[in-house]
Amino acid sequence: MTIPQHPGLCIDLHCHSTASDGALAPRDLVRRAAERGVTHLALTDHDTVAGLAEARSEAEACEVELIAGVELSCQWKGRTIHIVGLDFDEQDEGFQAALSQQNENRWARARKIVDRLSRLKVENLLEEATQIAGGDVPGRPHFAEVMVSQGLVRNTAQAFKRYLGNGKPGDVKAFWPELPEVVQWIRAAGGMAVLAHPRKYQLTATKLRELTKDFIRAGGRGIEVSTSGQSSGDLGFLAELCRREELLASQGSDFHFPGAPWCELGKIMKMPEGLEPVWHHFKVPVDVPAPA
Numbered sequence: 001m002t003i004p005q006h007p008g009l010c011i012d013l014h015c016h017s018t019a020s021d022g023a024l025a026p027r028d029l030v031r032r033a034a035e036r037g038v039t040h041l042a043l044t045d046h047d048t049v050a051g052l053a054e055a056r057s058e059a060e061a062c063e064v065e066l067i068a069g070v071e072l073s074c075q076w077k078g079r080t081i082h083i084v085g086l087d088f089d090e091q092d093e094g095f096q097a098a099l100s101q102q103n104e105n106r107w108a109r110a111r112k113i114v115d116r117l118s119r120l121k122v123e124n125l126l127e128e129a130t131q132i133a134g135g136d137v138p139g140r141p142h143f144a145e146v147m148v149s150q151g152l153v154r155n156t157a158q159a160f161k162r163y164l165g166n167g168k169p170g171d172v173k174a175f176w177p178e179l180p181e182v183v184q185w186i187r188a189a190g191g192m193a194v195l196a197h198p199r200k201y202q203l204t205a206t207k208l209r210e211l212t213k214d215f216i217r218a219g220g221r222g223i224e225v226s227t228s229g230q231s232s233g234d235l236g237f238l239a240e241l242c243r244r245e246e247l248l249a250s251q252g253s254d255f256h257f258p259g260a261p262w263c264e265l266g267k268i269m270k271m272p273e274g275l276e277p278v279w280h281h282f283k284v285p286v287d288v289p290a291p292a
Helices: 026-035 052-062 093-116 125-132 140-149 156-164 179-188 205-217 232-244
Strands: 040-043 065-076 079-086 192-195 222-227 248-252
Touching (some): 026 040, 026 052, 052 065, 079 179, 079 248, 093 140, 093 179, 125 140, 140 156, 192 205, 222 232, 232 248
Parallel strands (some): 040 065, 192 222, 222 248
Antiparallel strands (some): 065 079, 079 192
């Protein structure tokens, strides 16, 4: 099922490129989105806007409207939570300083992962993972690729199962800033903060409502109602939560790499009617096209 609320629109506000942990370069990601009918796209790489310039150039050529985006990591009651920032000023000095801080946090985490895995005697683990990441901060998927290439494991799934998954030696929790601070970064840069993929945190309904209220108190504006990997029950629950808390509704594929049909650009369950879309509140609002 595709995500547009109208045949003339296909809006995807969550995806990743090689600027963070995606498999496609920003230009290739935009081209793929255009081929799949996406009309409005937000590139939301983890804690960086490094891919936006390249993506914007390709978006102009492909006639795709690109919205400035980022996915920021933060802490809430000891849990890592992701906040998507949309439609902000990517050149804002305060925001750039905050992203630099996040980058340092990611490098510290990468070095700690390598330290935790040192007993495995994987040669040049950090260097090779960094090369796979295109010179940027490597994450667990990049470390997994090195393990595969050196024959330590058969595939990346086995790398996560044995060494990198939850509770394993390479599962290093970063020291992210608290949720209110991250929301304020986005607001100060003129953007809107959106709670990313709320059902992926494995919170009870009560805890998720508590998180949502704290997010609103911090200045959060929206919630991802429709994203990849959701059941119809999740969709209904999040739609009702969105209505009850009077939040703006967002949607996105959370695309990372080709070959995963459940997580493809421009493909996701249709968002329920009766919600106020976040894109109606962009600096340049996205409206339903007039009939031809």
